[in-house]
Amino acid sequence: MSFLVLIALGALLLWLPISSHGGLAFSEALFTACSAVTVTGLVVVDTGSALTLFGQIVVLVLIHLGGLGLMTFAALTVMALGVRFGLRGQHLVREAMNQTSPGDMLTLVRQVALLAFTLEALGTVLMAVVWVPEMGFWEGLWFSFFHAVSAFNNAGFGLRADSLSAWAGHPLINLVITALFIVGGLGFTVLMDLRRHRRFSALNLHSKLTLSGTAILALGAWLLIMLFEWQNPHTLGSLPTGERPWAAWFTAVTPRTAGFNTVDTAGLIVPSTLLIILLMFIGAGSNSTASGIKVSTFMVILLATRSFLLGRPQPSAFRRTVALDVVFRANSVVVLSLMMVLLGTFLLVVFEPRLQLLDLVFEGFSAFGTVGLSRGITGELSLPGQMVLMVLMFTGRIGPLALAFSLARPRRRRVRYVEELVQVG
Template identity: 50%
Template sequence: MKFKSVQASPSQLLVLVFLFFILLGTLLLKLPLATHVPMSWIDTLFTAASAMTVTGLAVVDTGRDFTLFGQLMILILIQVGGLGIMSFAVLIFIMLGKKIGLKERLLIQQSLNQTSIGGIIKLIRSLFFYSFSIEILAMAILAFQWVPEYGWNRGMFYSLFHSVSAFNNAGFSIWPDSLMRYEGNPLVNIVITLLFITGGIGFTVLSDIWHKRNFKQLSLHSKLMIWGTFIINIMAMIIVFSLEYQNQMTLGTLPLDEKLWGSYFQAVTPRTAGFNTLDIGSLHESTLTLMLLLMFVGAGSASTGGGIKLTTFIVILLSAASFLKGKNRISIARKTIKDKAVIRSLAISTISILFILSAVFILNITEPKPFLHILFEIVSAFGTVGLSMGITAELSPVGKLLIAFIMFLGKLGPLTLAFSLARPEQENIRYSSEDILTG
């Protein structure tokens, strides 16, 4: 009897590899030397999935319930998940002097959301150089804060842990209140935010800036990411400051300088970072609504962050603006955006919204929690943000598994998961066109 070999697509292989590492992380975190207290399989799986997808949602206290070994395993999962499994595989191939084949290049292209395989190995080299250099530099700076406070060993480990967690937009913290104790600390605020903004802007943008060093020569993607990040962060900070200024549970009791630091941090962290210096559950509903939008949009393509991606959001806005102006083409900065990019952006957004609404519907059945709390948790998981209104640990086993799946979906991207399940079809027949009524 003959069996045909099963040929998996790059999308399917990427899904399988991610699942394998989540399960491996679950087994490692389940070891007795990884925890101080007995932990259920679901909580261990949830923690491994949250670390591997660089989300940061936690059902247990990372600093209290995990040993140093357990925390190191979480740190490794964050690093591997943030930079990409295939990126590490390529690094090993390069170190061993082996050739990178077409199949491996396609996998890397899929994992980093690149449009072509050209220059993909060069991008991987840049990815590791920037990542490790930035993380080591940030660790050294944070040590000035935490070594005097906690001693040499703990201070250096805390600096390393939060440096890796922040750059990879994971949001995991040693402390149960995240970074709320440092809400007015300039050093912690500046270093942590610069880490997750840099990690979230995307490695293609960082590489583009490094090699060209002239804004006019940058690619359209890089320009959109830089300007979009700057504008959305400034606007979000102003709105958070205005909405929370008199809230006695958040900014109301703080001096002006700490109000500004708190507004700044809480405005930029929903872009998939997950840390918080203000109590999320005490924010006004208007502020939470803004954060929902920011979490859904997320960071940049080929970055450590999640969400539908900022450029996807910009393309959709430009599409709407072009339609209202009666234009047939979408253009910006004297460049025309390809129709394929527009269709891809609409597909990503539509599939994402459908998954989020489906998950909200299910959790409203299984969890006796307010609608806003559930919606916030789902969008946070999808955007791999890690912010929560405090219901994560109280979720039922079904709720935890669903949130773990949404984190998995958010990290891989809805199109990757859809492509892994769908069969590609060759379009050999072109039918006659006919208009339909819309709107």
């Protein structure tokens, strides 16, 4: 409900004449607000040229509220006012932040907010070194701040129509932007665990799976993108040789739901496009500013498959056993996510018969993973097509399992039935 309210308020603010040059249709304002709150980055109007400074500030506020969560900011506001935060309030914050331990939620909220604001400020300063000399002080500073917030929150909103293509080979911009959305996508649980222990061996199993899965996916995708796109004149092949590894790295890690691009996404060859679709579906870490089925879910599915093939009763990793309840939950997340994104893609194909199938599939997975990458068709979609994307963005950000729980009201059965074998495979 908080996300729906934010989207509605954001749409009304963006619909105001002060928010844009020439005015936005309400459908455009609604789509932009939904994309910002769900930290997706898909746009039907160019953020930098169509929106005024006020409109850009509205988008940035929506990104922050959507990325860190409304409950986080509500808790911060209550603490700033000196109001006592009761047990019920802490329970709501714990649920909103997907925490299971009964620790002090207010301390966690303060740490999360401090970490986010510190990293965004650091990213702003580092990128201002490049952009202030190029654009002037105020414009360069705003450009740096906007992209730092957008990157950390994995939003993918940019102030240029070509995203960050002008800096495809710039080492500092590549490193800062990717570091921000990778850290933001690890998840606050992992970041707090790293802060407490600092050694990989001392981390909990969730943190180990998230960190190892992130590293494997990032490095593997980097090598594959370089292999597929090195000679492609529409992407890496158009860049000097020294800039190609940087552009390949950015292209490989941005599908974790960041949404920025330094090469033309529509110019990618089919193998690279399919790889990015898979990466967008996996997404980043749980309890982070990113979406997708989550890296930890993907790792649990792989471990469960390995355990079944080896004839083991339960999956294990790093000398720890994964609970069967977690395996069932991971399977449910994957199945519900696939059903949702395939249904959305099917509807896109029905509503947009003039567009290419691969482009529509890419758009559907990008919306559900709240990535924001596009092959250039978002602005060409009809109103029904845009509504499908908004539903996919909302579902992807909330999480299909959480949404199903809230709608279905599951109850524990008191009757246990006789087991019977079913043939599968």
